[in-house]
Amino acid sequence: xxxxxxxxxxxxxxxxxxxxxxxxxxxxxxxxxxxxxxxxxxxxxxxxxxxxxxxxxxxxxxxxxxxxxxxxxxxxxxxxxxxxxxxxxxxxxxxxxxxxxxxxxxxxxxx
Amino acid sequence: xxxxxxxxxxxxxxxxxxxxxxxxxxxxxxxxxxxxxxxxxxxxxxxxxxxxxxxxxxxxxxxxxxxxxxxxxxxxxxxxxxxxxxxxxxxxxxxxxxxxxxxxxxxxxxxx
Numbered sequence: 001x002x003x004x005x006x007x008x009x010x011x012x013x014x015x016x017x018x019x020x021x022x023x024x025x026x027x028x029x030x031x032x033x034x035x036x037x038x039x040x041x042x043x044x045x046x047x048x049x050x051x052x053x054x055x056x057x058x059x060x061x062x063x064x065x066x067x068x069x070x071x072x073x074x075x076x077x078x079x080x081x082x083x084x085x086x087x088x089x090x091x092x093x094x095x096x097x098x099x100x101x102x103x104x105x106x107x108x109x110x111x
Numbered sequence: 112x113x114x115x116x117x118x119x120x121x122x123x124x125x126x127x128x129x130x131x132x133x134x135x136x137x138x139x140x141x142x143x144x145x146x147x148x149x150x151x152x153x154x155x156x157x158x159x160x161x162x163x164x165x166x167x168x169x170x171x172x173x174x175x176x177x178x179x180x181x182x183x184x185x186x187x188x189x190x191x192x193x194x195x196x197x198x199x200x201x202x203x204x205x206x207x208x209x210x211x212x213x214x215x216x217x218x219x220x221x222x223x
Contacts, residue, residue, distance in 0.1 A: 033212065035214075040202075040217070040219070041216055041217060042115075042117075042204045042206075042214035042215050042216045042217045043155070043204075043214045044214070045212065045213060045214075088154065088155070090212075092212075097143065097145070097160075097208045097212070098145070098157060098160065099145075099155075099157065099206075099212060100157075101154045101155045101156070102154065103153075103154050104154055
């Protein structure tokens with residue numbers, strides 16, 4: 001089936017640093033979404049991308065939908081303690097209805 | 112975005128019993144809802160698509176007779192784990208479609 005390769009699996013950074021993570025796939029997706037999940041909670045949508053090449057920002061977060069539709073990246077600028085958590089990319093099939101998730105990137109921030 | 116609730120937030124049951132989990136879309140009429148399962152330190156895996164007024168569609172490898180889904184209204188879908196076993200212990204999360212995809216807070220199931 002379709003799979004997403006998300007990297008890195010974990011990141012340990014200092015507060016204030018910028019963060020970059022990405023997802024790649026051998027399959028084409030029609031949408032790319034990025035989520036953040038805190039322990040014991042459901043994922044929260046951060047950014048949704050619907051067009052190849054689209055670059056979208058949400059505050060300190062920026063994400064892009066790759067031109068080939070097989071990849072996406074998420075950048076977080078000037079990290080703060082509340083950015084700690086697990087970030088998941090997801091590729092959408094059937095529009096944004098059915099999602100295939102990446103393995104997640106666990107972000108840890110040292111104050 | 113859509114507001115989605117789940118009940119209960121956590122449940123402990125004995126092996127062999129059945130457990131029902133509710134997913135409610137509070138501000139969005141959803142003809143389709145999705146059920147995911149997440150094992151500890153793993154990613155989310157789609158289990159099934161819940162269709163209002165018709166049968167659910169299950170992903171490959173998910174037993175439809177074990178995970179019963181009912182989508183009786185535009186705001187409520189239920190997942191019943193029948194004859195639960197310890198290996199069914201997991202975090203079950205529902206989601207509602209739209210311009211993106213919005214998730215409920217999840218239900219932690221522990222089968223002893």
